[in-house]
Amino acid sequence: MINKLTNILPGIDKITKSGSSKLVINLAIKNILGDVGKVTDLLIDRKNNKITCSIKLKGEVESIDIKIDKYEILKNDNEVTLKILDFQSNKEWMKSLLTKKNSFNLPREIDNFF
Numbered sequence: 571m572i573n574k575l576t577n578i579l580p581g582i583d584k585i586t587k588s589g590s591s592k593l594v595i596n597l598a599i600k601n602i603l604g605d606v607g608k609v610t611d612l613l614i615d616r617k618n619n620k621i622t623c624s625i626k627l628k629g630e631v632e633s634i635d636i637k638i639d640k641y642e643i644l645k646n647d648n649e650v651t652l653k654i655l656d657f658q659s660n661k662e663w664m665k666s667l668l669t670k671k672n673s674f675n676l677p678r679e680i681d682n683f684f
Contacts, residue, residue, distance in 0.1 A: 599612075599623070599625070603625070603627075605628075606627055606628050607625050607626055607627035607628060608625070608626055609623060609624070609625055610624045610625065610626045610633055611623065611624035611633075612624075619640050619641050619642065620637075620638060620639055620640070620641075621636075621637075621638040621641065622635075622636070622637050622638070623635070623636045623637075623638075624636075632660070633660075634659065634660065634661050634664055635659060635660045635661075636657060636658075636659045636664060636668075637657060637658045637659070638654050638656070638657045639655075639656040639657060639658065640654075640655040640656040641653060641654050641655055642655060644673075649675050649676075650675070650676045651673050651674065651675055651676065652673065652674045652676055653672060653673045654668060654672040654673070654674075655672075657672075
């Protein structure tokens with residue numbers, strides 16, 4: 571499993587032993603953002619299916635705050651999908667974006683973190 575994950579998420583081999591979904595999600599977001607931003611705060615409540623995240627983008631004064639009040643993980647043989655059911659954000663453009671696209675495919679190898 572670690573070999574496959576290192577191809578998808580560089581550096582995952584350092585954190586898989588801890589089994590922390592927070593670290594995995596943080597690394598996944600970092601992989602998406604690249605050098606244009608970073609996660610400054612991340613809280614995952616797997617019991618209640620909630621995620622709170624703050625992202626700081628280069629050139630922006632204010633962080634982007636996203637509060638996912640309800641999500642579900644959909645699994646089938648080929649993919650794992652994070653579907654956002656209810657959310658809030660301090661940025662209107664993020665609200666618009668997540669309203670239009672509320673499902674995100676995740677690497678199959680990280681489904682056990684949810």
